[in-house]
Amino acid sequence: MTSAQPPSAPEPSHATPPRGIGDVIRQWWNGLPRVMQWLVGVPAIILIALLPVLNPPLITTTATDFGVVMATFAMTALIAIGLNVVVGQTGLLDLGYVGFYAVGAYVVALLTSPASPLWDTADHGIFSGPWGWLACVPLAIVLTGVTGVILGTPTLRVRGDYLAIVTLGFGEIVRLLADNLSDITNGASGLQGVLYPEIARTAEYPNGVFSTANNAGTLNYGVWWYWLGIVLVIGVLIVVGNLERSRVGRSWVAIREDEDAAEIMGVPTFKYKLWAFVIGAGIGGLSGAVYAGQVQYVDPKAFTVINSMLFLCAVVLGGQGNKLGVIAGAFIIVYLPARVQGVEIGGQSLSEFKYLFFGLALVVLMIFRPQGLFPARARLVTFGRRIYGAVTRAPIAAQSQRQETEA
Known part of the structure; x- marks a missing residue:
């Protein structure tokens, strides 16, 4: 007869939830490999440089x-x-x-x-x-x-x-x-x-x-x-x-x-x-x-x-x-x-x-x-959360392994 296993604690999440468009862009950019950052960044810079030549009608x-x-x-x-x-x-x-x-x-x-x-x-x-x-x-x-x-x-x-x-x-x-x-x-x-x-x-x-x-x-x-x-x-x-x-x-x-x-x-x-x-x-x-x-x-x-x-x-x-x-x-x-x-309201x-x-x-x-x-955003804080997540996951994993062994 197997002993009842206590519910395992939820695994802590080490990812910081985005709180705005700046956080979303930053999180997406930091998740890219170095090569991909160059492949995305260089065309973006070229496009920005060509804005006065292209003269987009909206801007x-x-x-x-x-x-x-x-x-x-x-x-x-x-x-x-x-x-x-x-x-x-x-x-x-x-x-x-x-x-x-x-x-x-x-x-x-x-x-x-x-x-x-x-x-x-x-x-x-x-x-x-x-x-x-x-x-x-x-x-x-x-x-x-x-x-x-x-x-x-x-x-x-x-x-x-x-x-x-x-x-x-x-x-x-x-x-x-x-x-x-x-x-x-x-x-x-x-x-x-x-x-x-x-x-x-x-x-x-x-x-x-x-x-x-x-x-x-x-x-x-x-x-x-x-x-x-x-x-x-x-x-x-x-x-x-x-x-x-x-x-x-x-x-x-x-x-x-x-x-x-x-x-x-x-x-x-x-x-x-x-x-x-x-x-x-x-x-x-x-x-x-x-x-x-x-x-x-x-x-x-x-x-x-x-x-x-x-x-x-x-x-x-x-x-x-x-x-x-x-x-x-x-x-x-x-x-x-x-x-x-050039946009005037009331003559001004x-x-x-x-x-x-x-x-x-x-x-x-x-x-x-x-x-x-x-x-x-302080990157050291982000790394600290990742370290905290890794440290707290280790005891949880060890506890789950002992429970499986006892069972």
């Missing part, structure tokens, strides 16, 4: 050239990735990130513009000619990174609201210096004729494909700047992704979650916060260099506090700590105003109310989804 802007809009999106995505390093991954509230953006733009403008007071002749040496803009980009990144060290060394010892006020002041100081140091920055008049990559010169494009004079046809200057922006975004994502998986990235997460606990556990918090500031500043300088070459004109009006808030809005909307999420947030803040431009264009729409969107988002549209 193409009508009042503004779609290629120029996408070029602005790529530049803003660079800014959002850099700001995400500081705000999303390290948890440092930076309200003056536009200051780094301005430094990068002015470095390129001062070195290449014929209106720059730094040069007495039109020949700027290595910073003249077809490759002048490219020669300025590394210098813009380095000098902006040095600016991050200068700002971060005395200020990163404060936290929270105090750090936010200090960085907000830094952004305003940079703008006011650019506006008032007319002997250096040409003041409110700005710097015209900023160089750009003068490549692919032909009879059809005498100034190259990146020139603003190439403003007609399918492959206008906006499309070329968009393609260059995609290349830069991919390169920055690779660098930042490797940092996330390194000791530096783990230290950033520890500081973001609880700085005091991280310091007690031996993490040199000031060192890694300064790392985040410098890396974020360097990416901001790169985006500023792209902006200067794209518009070929730099003046202080482009670096206001409102723009800094929009950059922060992209990070918050997309999802702090999620690199792809902040790119989606950058697309939203650039694309939506351009999409509704809807694009004039973009700050109202973004403010309402942030309020609604903070109420119903405070982590953002695509919140970051």
Whole structure:
């Protein structure tokens, strides 16, 4: 006569149930083998790159050239990735990130513009000619990174609201210096004729494909700047992704979650916060260099506090700590105003109310989804659940085997 077997405990599930579209996509992507990720990702990137050429009727802007809009999106995505390093991954509230953006733009403008007071002749040496803009980009990144060290060394010892006020002041100081140091920055008049990559010169494009004079046809200057922006975004994502998986990235997460606990556990918090500031500043300088070459004109009006808030809005909307999420947030803040431009209600264009729409969107988002549209998920938590599931399944399996033996 066999003894009655007690009902076996249900096997714990180690899979985290998806809670939103971002979780579904992330779970599907993480379940793909490495080769399949490349086979899916590369065609997706190519399709995204061809959007301004294909001009899909449902998403193409009508009042503004779609290629120029996408070029602005790529530049803003660079800014959002850099700001995400500081705000999303390290948890440092930076309200003056536009200051780094301005430094990068002015470095390129001062070195290449014929209106720059730094040069007495039109020949700027290595910073003249077809490759002048490219020669300025590394210098813009380095000098902006040095600016991050200068700002971060005395200020990163404060936290929270105090750090936010200090960085907000830094952004305003940079703008006011650019506006008032007319002997250096040409003041409110700005710097015209900023160089750009003068490549692919032909009879059809005498100034190259990146020139603003190439403003007609399918492959206008906006499309070329968009393609260059995609290349830069991919390169920055690779660098930042490797940092996330390194000791530096783990230290950033520890500081973001609880700085005091991280310091007690031996993490040199000031060192890694300064790392985040410098890396974020360097990416901001790169985006500023792209902006200067794209518009070929730099003046202080482009670096206001409102723009800094929009950059922060992209990070918050997309999802702090999620690199792809902040790119989606950058697309939203650039694309939506351009999409509704020309749509008038009551004699006013809807694009004039973009700050109202973004403010309402942030309020609604903070109420119903405070982590953002695509919140970051800690992979270590996922692995911990899998380990817990494996450990708890082993005693259950051993108990079932003993019961079968006794029976």
